[in-house]
């Protein structure tokens with residue numbers, strides 16, 4: 001019998017998503033929302049929304065003309081706000097007509113892949129990755145090519161990327177600040193990447209694009225700077241979402257910005273627009289676009305987020321955990337005291353602490369803590385983290401003893 005579903009969706013379903021399996025089938029799936037647990041699994045909001053957010057939506061929900069809630073693509077006023085904001089933040093001449101408003105980064109990434117890759121093209125992504133890249137690439141009918149980054153820093157490994165490039169390579173997805181490592185890629189590394197991609201594009205006779213996932217580009221710690229591939233490599237599609245900076249992932253707004261000076265920008269822009277239509281009208285709704293000038297100025301309390309990071313980093317290090325101190329993002333990546341991260345996660349669950357096992361994001365032997373948990377959860381969890389580390393030590397000692 002022929003398959004009952006499309007080959008694209010069959011490919012996506014075939015790309016096992018252990019992350020989804022965890023979200024739907026784990027003990028956390030059964031207990032999420034229970035009062036008293038310490039929930040560090042996802043980047044979902046667990047405290048009240050940013051002040052000014054609801055007020056901005058209320059203000060802009062009063063219609064100012066008959067078209068207020070009409071069909072919207074990329075509203076010129078919204079694109080102008082984004083171009084100004086990017087120019088101010090990153091430097092460079094971002095043009096309003098080269099901004100494409102999307103309903104979040106998920107749509108932005110999907111649209112970007114559809115606009116510049118063909119089925120059969122190779123798309124490089126870096127591991128440990130955000131969970132959806134591989135299936136998004138497969139969903140496009142393209143071929144995912146994984147490049148593993150080295151613990152504990154998980155820096156951009158340009159030499160490894162260069163080795164992974166073939167004549168079929170069409171794009172590379174770069175995510176900085178990185179989920180899950182929290183690493184911000186340096187300007188020097190991006191310059192090196194740019195030169196490798198320029199050379200490879202020239203020898204392939206066909207451009208390689210960077211699809212730059214900048215979901216966390218405003219979630220930075222310690223006063224650090226963020227460097228965008230878009231100001232280093234002109235064939236960059238910069239993808240952003242307001243869902244992280246405002247911690248409102250259920251409100252879908254983001255954009256794709258073409259890098260200043262992108263060659264063939266008009267053609268690429270037209271392909272993005274068509275791809276947005278073909279992807280099911282991948283534009284943010286009218287109200288979000290009307291409110292963007294107000295929303296763009298808002299942010300979650302980064303100092304409060306950093307306080308949670310600092311408390312956890314200090315406490316966990318004191319308990320003997322090894323970890324990568326994040327430079328940005330919502331996440332703290334910790335080495336599991338037991339080689340089997342799933343087994344260690346169970347020791348935490350027994351203490352009502354829920355974290356994301358590294359096995360779900362191609363990083364067995366680690367676990368990820370989301371700092372969007374409340375400060376109360378952070379404080380309440382410390383005793384449990386300490387006790388679980390002690391128990392893991394005993395388990396490891398007993399295991400070592402049994403081996404002799």
Ligand SMILES: Cc1ncc(COP(=O)(O)O)c(C=O)c1O
Pocket residue numbers: 043103104105106107130175179213215241242243244249254
């Ligand atoms: C690295 C990364 N990219 C993209 C997204 C998707 O963002 P959004 O849901 O706002 O589109 C996420 C969400 O967790 C993410 O962590």
